[in-house]
Amino acid sequence: MKYLFFFLMSMPVYGAISPALVKDSALKYHPTVIAALEKMRAGEEAVRGARGAFDTRVVSDYKRQTKHDWNSTVSRTFLEKPLRVANSKIYAGSEQISNANGKFSPVYNTGNPVSTGQVGNYSVLGLKLSLWKNLLLDPDRARFKNAKFDAKMARAEKTLTDLDIGRLGQLAYWEWVTANKVKNVYEELLKNGETRNEYLLDRNAKGDIAKIIVTENEQYVANRKGSLQSAKERLLRAEFALSLFYRDENGEPIIPSSTEVYEDYPSKLATLMENLDLNSSIDELMNKRPDLKNLALRVEKSDVDLELARQDLKPQIDVTTEYFQRTEANITMPRDYLMVMAQINVPIERNLGNGNIAAARARKMVAQSEMKLGQQSYKFEVMALRQSLHLRLEQVAQSEIEFSKAKELVASETYKFKSGGGNLYLVNLREEAQANAEASFHESRLAFMDTLLSYQALVSTAE
Numbered sequence: 001m002k003y004l005f006f007f008l009m010s011m012p013v014y015g016a017i018s019p020a021l022v023k024d025s026a027l028k029y030h031p032t033v034i035a036a037l038e039k040m041r042a043g044e045e046a047v048r049g050a051r052g053a054f055d056t057r058v059v060s061d062y063k064r065q066t067k068h069d070w071n072s073t074v075s076r077t078f079l080e081k082p083l084r085v086a087n088s089k090i091y092a093g094s095e096q097i098s099n100a101n102g103k104f105s106p107v108y109n110t111g112n113p114v115s116t117g118q119v120g121n122y123s124v125l126g127l128k129l130s131l132w133k134n135l136l137l138d139p140d141r142a143r144f145k146n147a148k149f150d151a152k153m154a155r156a157e158k159t160l161t162d163l164d165i166g167r168l169g170q171l172a173y174w175e176w177v178t179a180n181k182v183k184n185v186y187e188e189l190l191k192n193g194e195t196r197n198e199y200l201l202d203r204n205a206k207g208d209i210a211k212i213i214v215t216e217n218e219q220y221v222a223n224r225k226g227s228l229q230s231a232k233e234r235l236l237r238a239e240f241a242l243s244l245f246y247r248d249e250n251g252e253p254i255i256p257s258s259t260e261v262y263e264d265y266p267s268k269l270a271t272l273m274e275n276l277d278l279n280s281s282i283d284e285l286m287n288k289r290p291d292l293k294n295l296a297l298r299v300e301k302s303d304v305d306l307e308l309a310r311q312d313l314k315p316q317i318d319v320t321t322e323y324f325q326r327t328e329a330n331i332t333m334p335r336d337y338l339m340v341m342a343q344i345n346v347p348i349e350r351n352l353g354n355g356n357i358a359a360a361r362a363r364k365m366v367a368q369s370e371m372k373l374g375q376q377s378y379k380f381e382v383m384a385l386r387q388s389l390h391l392r393l394e395q396v397a398q399s400e401i402e403f404s405k406a407k408e409l410v411a412s413e414t415y416k417f418k419s420g421g422g423n424l425y426l427v428n429l430r431e432e433a434q435a436n437a438e439a440s441f442h443e444s445r446l447a448f449m450d451t452l453l454s455y456q457a458l459v460s461t462a463e
Contacts, residue, residue: 017246017256018263019170026169026245027162034251036154036161043147043154050147053140054082059091073098078124087138087318088129095122095324126322133314133345142308149301156290156297159461163290167457169245171450172238177262178446179238182439183231189435190228193221193428213424220428227435265445269396272452277459278386282379288461292378295371302364309360312353316345378458385455392448399437399444406434 027033060077078093097119130138200214235258243253256262266272286292320343325336347353413430416422 016261016263017173019173022169022173022242022246023166025247026165029247029249029251030165030169030245031251033161033165036158040151040154040158043151047144047147047151050140050144053143054084056081059093076124078126082140084141084144086129086131087134087141088127091124091126091128093124094327095124096120097122121327123325123327124322126320128318128320131317131319133311133316137304137307137311139308142304145304146301149297149304153294153297156294159290163457163460165245167453170453172242172245174265174446174449176235176238176242176256177264178442179231179235180258180262181442183228183235183258185435185438185442186224186228186231189431190221190224192431193217193224196427197221216424217428220432224432265449269445269448270393273389273393276389276452276455278389280459282382285382285459286375286378289378290461292371292374295367295374298367299364299371302360302367306357306360306364309353309356312356313347313350315347316343318343382455382458385451385458388451389448389455392444392451396441396444396448399441403434403437403441406430406437410434 057080058077059080060075062073062075064073074095074097076093076095078091080089080091082089197214197217200209200217203209204211204214239255239258243255246254246256248254320341322339322341323336324339410427410430410433413422413427417424417427
């Protein structure tokens with residue numbers, strides 16, 4: 001049996017192409033879905049990259065000075081660990097000070113209170129932190145926070161891509177089914193005209209009818225051929241469009257043939273609305289909607305940028321504390337000592353901070369405006385589609401009635417013509433009206449499926 005009636009998301013007919021099969025193929029192999037998946041992975045890796053600013057590292061430096069009677073070297077090697085609080089870091093390692101000849105240059109004095117000639121080896125433990133600027137937020141922590149926001153947004157974009165590609169793939173399927181049906185309608189219309197033409201030619205040869213009647217019918221046949229050609233072109237384009245979503249395991253498009261068995265429209269479209277969520281609060285739907293979550297994340301991300309910009313107006317006070325312990329015995333110097341250093345940087349002009357704050361505030365206002373518009377647009381779209389579903393369903397019912405009445409008129413007019421009481425013009429007119437009514441019936445079902453798929457994608461969170 002060629003045409004089988006199933007629900008939209010039911011099990012596909014064995015050996016037949018179905019909307020569920022196309023959707024599954026698209027979500028696995030469509031390039032846009034694959035690209036969204038890679039963007040999601042890139043976002044996750046970017047988080048790891050931003051976390052790298054706090055990786056433990058080995059830091060080493062070497063200084064040497066030779067001038068007059070100064071001849072000295074200082075080498076330091078540390079294991080350093082940046083922390084995610086107060087722009088701080090801890091480090092531990094060793095320092096070696098050499099002074100083979102002459103005096104030790106004061107520039108290399110590390111702060112030993114006893115002497116500036118601190119030749120020897122030291123173990124060092126240090127802590128550096130910020131007390132004002134960058135205390136609550138610094139560039140590395142801001143970059144890490146924003147990377148996590150970007151990763152969340154990439155995951156939401158992947159969800160939206162799945163919803164969109166799933167909807168477009170199923171819509172392409174129903175467009176292909178409809179194009180097949182419309183082509184069959186005009187093929188049948190042309191076939192009727194050609195059959196009648198053979199009948200009229202035979203009667204004209206017997207002298208029963210005038211040649212002009214045959215000519216008139218041939219004109220109708222030519223017109224019907226044009227309609228069929230347009231329907232065939234539409235079907236060809238529908239096949240190519242469907243192949244972008246219907247792919248093999250290698251991701252290559254599969255172009256379906258016009259003779260391929262396919263799953264047809266359900267006999268009663270109203271059954272598709274039985275399990276449809278038409279009553280949930282729109283506010284509840286908005287809280288779960290991935291694209292609206294992304295807009296909210298953009299606002300949060302702008303808050304991070306604004307807070308980072310505010311740091312530029314604060315004085316920078318960095319404090320470093322280092323504990324030194326001599327690793328070689330020396331009775332003339334203490335074995336260990338503590339050194340505290342402070343670095344202060346106060347901005348006199350405030351252009352940098354004020355400019356960055358103003359720019360960050362403007363970006364936040366843009367994000368808030370886009371979020372507000374997104375919420376309003378979503379709300380109105382849900383409301384509109386809920387109404388449209390019922391209107392589309394009524395349109396399908398009216399189209400079916402129109403098609404039924406058109407068939408009755410064709411049967412009546414054909415009987416009159418064969419009985420000698422009608423005329424060829426009315427017969428052709430009725431047949432074309434029936435064909436157009438049938439095509440409109442199929443188009444109304446496609447319009448309903450378009451609206452249904454749009455609503456399902458709109459209220460779904462794919463969770």
